[in-house]
Amino acid sequence: MSTPVPRLALAGIGKAYPSVVANADIDLAVMPGEVHALLGENGAGKSTLMKIVYGVVQPDAGEIRWEGEPTVIATPADARRLGIGMVFQHFSLFETLTVAENVAIGLDEHASPRALAPRIVAVSHRYGLDVDPARPVYSLSVGERQRVEIVRALLGRPKLLILDEPTSVLTPQAAEALFVVLRQLSEEGVSILYISHKLEEIRALAARATVLRGGRVVATVDPRAESPAALARHMIGRELPPPVARAPHPVGPVRLAAAGLTLEPETPHGTRLEDVSFELRAGEILGIAGVSGNGQSELLAAISGERQAPSPAMLLLDGEPAGALGAGARRKHGLAYVPERRLGHATVPEMSLAENTLLTAHRRGLVQGGLVRRDAARQRAAETMKAFDVRAGGVNAAAESLSGGNLQKFVVGREVALAPKVLVVAQPTWGVDVGATAFIRAELVRLRDAGAAVLVVSEDLDELLEVSDRIAVLYRGRLTPPVDAAAHDAESIGLLMGGAHASA
C-alpha cells in the first residue's frame, strides 16, 4: 500500500481582510479517523480557517485538497456534499421549533420532520447523544442544544466533522461525555477538526495539533508529548503567566445581599430567578458558576439595576433596600458593573473611548453646568488606558476599533477607576487573550484586597477557582449555597452545575 491520502489537506492558504491578515500560508493535513486539534488564542485565525474549509469564506491564496483532489468549496452546501459537517460555537437553532424541525431545516435533502424523527433517534442512540426529536428547542439546555447540532451534522454522514470550541458551554462532565462520542466517531473513520484554546482538553483528545498564532502555523505537534507549558508557549509566543497570587484576606461588612430574589424572565424563553439569596462582603470575591442560560443574564440585570426587583427588600446595598432603584441610583451607592457584552452594552461601539468613559464616570466631575468637560473626559480615559495598558489609537479611538482584550481592559479599568464598593463582573475574560486574562484577574484580586466586594459571574470554572473566595452555582434560576473555593475543584463544582445537590 502507498502512503495514505489525507482526507483534507490545505496548502498555502491565505486570507486577508482590509485591516488584518487572518490567515497566511497555512498548511494542514487531516488523515481519515484522525482527531486533529487546531490550537490558538482568540484572533489567531482559527475561525477564519474553518470558515474557509466549510465554504463560508473564500481564501485569497492556496489550495484545498479533499481526499487528494484539488477542490473549490464555494458554499457550505458544497462542503456538506463533500462530507464536511460543522458544529458552530454559536448555535444556529430556532428556539420555537422542535428538534426535528430544526434538523429538517438544516439538511440539504428535503425530508419532513416526521420522517426524520426515527433517523434522529437512531443516530442519537448509536452515539449516546440523548435528544428527543419532538421537544421544542427553547426547552433544551445548552448542552442538549449542542447535541442537536451534532446530531444534525451526523445525519449528513460526514467524513470530517469540525467543532468550534464545543466545550465552552459545557460542564466538565458534559465535556467528558462529548469526548466519548468524538472518540467513537474517530474509531469509525470520521476525521475530526477540533478547535480550542483549552490545553488539557486537547491533550486528552488529539494525537496531532496545529498551533496558530497571528494567522500563521507556528507548530504542528503531538500534544500528548508536549507539556501544557510548552503548548502555551507555542500558542502565545511566551511563557504562560502564573496564576494570580491570592492571599487569605479578612472580610468586612456585607455590601451586597440578595434575599429571596425572585424575578420573572423578560423574554418568553428566559429563566425565572427563584428565591436567590447570597451575601457578599467587603474584601471577598464571590464567584457564581453555571452554564449560561441558567439565569445569569436575569441575575445580572437584577443586581445592576437594569431591571428592578418586585420588592425593594429583595436586594440590599450596604443593608439598604435597593431593589427598586434604577441602574444610575445604584451606581450612586457605589456599585459598578462590567457586563458580558463589551460592544453595545458596556460601551457604545461608534463612540470614542473618552465618550465611553463619560458613560459611567459622568458623576466624577466630567459634567459642569450640563455641559460635558471634554478635556477632563479625555484625560480620565487616558489615565485608564495607561493604568490598564489599553492598546488603542488614543482616547479618540472608537470602542469598536479595539481588540476584544484591549476593550475589556478598558471597561474593567473604567469601572475599577470608579473605586466601587461593589463590583459586579460578568465573564471577565471571555474572548480575551492570555496576557489580558491574567492582568484582569489580578486587578479583580487587587480590588478585593483593597476592600471592595466583588461578584464574578463566569462560565469558566478554572477562572472562578483561581480568583474566588467562595463559589455558588446558578442552576435553572436557583442559586446553591456558596462553598469554600479552596476546598473544591472543577469536578465537584461541575456536578453542581449539572444540577446535583450541594454536598459540601
Next chain:
Amino acid sequence: MLRLELRPAPSAAASLATPLVAIALTLVSGAILFAALGRDPAEGFRAFFVEPSSSAYGLAELMLKAGPLMLIGTGLAIGYRANVWNIGAEGQLVLGAIAGTGVALAFDESDSLLVLPGMFLAGALAGAAWAAIPAWLRTRFNANEILTSLMLVYIAQLLLSWLVHGPWRDPQGFNFPQSKLFAEAALLAPWFEGLRVTNAFLIAIAGVAIGWLVIERSFLGFRLRVSGEAPDAARYAGFDAKRAVWVGMLAGGLAAGIAGVAEVAGPVGQLTPNVSPGYGFAAIIAAFVGRLRPIGIVFASLLIALLYLGGESAQIALNLPAAITGVFQGMLLIYLLAADVLIRYRVRFGHRRARA
C-alpha cells in the same frame, strides 16, 4: 462585476462625502430630466440655481426659506440622534401657526411689544404639545411614533382647514378661507423695504446654536446619542429611555411650532390653509443631508431652500410643473440614503471566485 465589501469600521470621510455624492447625482438626474422634458439642461440649471441666488431679493428669499428648515431640522436631529423618529413636524408647525394666530387675533387691538413674544411662546408650546401626543403614545403604549406623528399631521391640517373655513374666517375676506390680516404689533418687520426676510432668521440661527450646544456639547445630548446608538448601553449607564423619547419629540415640536409662528407673523401675515410649503417634511431631508449635525443642517437647508426657489423660477422661465421642487427634494433624499451604504461598505470592482 461590482461588489460591496464591509469596511472594518464605518468611514467618517464617506459620511461627509455622501451628501456631496447625493447632490451630484441629483444634478445629473436633473439634467437628464430637463433633457427628457425637451428643455436645455444648461438653461434649466441657470433657472434653477443661478437666477434665484444672483439678486438681493433672491438671497433674502433664500434666508426666508432656509430659516424654518434649519430650525426644524436641528430640532428633529436632536430626536433622530436618540432614534426618536418624529415625522410629524409639519403638523407641529401647523399647530404653532394656529396658536400664534390665536394670540394675534385675541390681541388684535393691542400695540404692545409683548404680542409677538406671546405668539412665539404660544406657538412653541402648541408645537411641543402636538409632539407630546406621539411621545406619550410611545412611552405609554409603545406605539410607533413614526406612524402616530405622521397621522397627526393630517389631523392638524384638517384642524387648520376647519378654523380658516369656520370660526377664524375673515368676515371682510370675500369668503376666502383665511384669517384677518394681523395687526402691526403681531407682524415681524422686514429688514429691508421690498425684501421679506425678518428677525425670524435670527431666531432660527439662535435655535441652531442652541441645538448645536445640546447635540455636540451637552450631557443631555450625550445621553440622547447613547440612547439612539446603543439602547442597552443607555440602560446600563442608567439613562432613562422614556426621557429620551420625550426630549427627542419635544425638541422637534418646539422648533416646528416656532417656525409656524414665524410663517404667519412673517411672510404670510395671516393664517391660510397653505401656511407651510412643506417645511416640516423638507426639514427631515435637511436633517439627514446635514448628517444630523447642526452645521451640516444649515448648509443642507440653504440647498433645499434653493431648490424651492429654483422650482418656482423654473416654473416661470421654463414652464415646468410645480411638482419639480418635490422631485428634486425626493431625488436628493433617495440618493443620500442610497449613497449612505458607502459609509459601511466600500465598492470593489472585479470578481471573486464564482459562487455556486
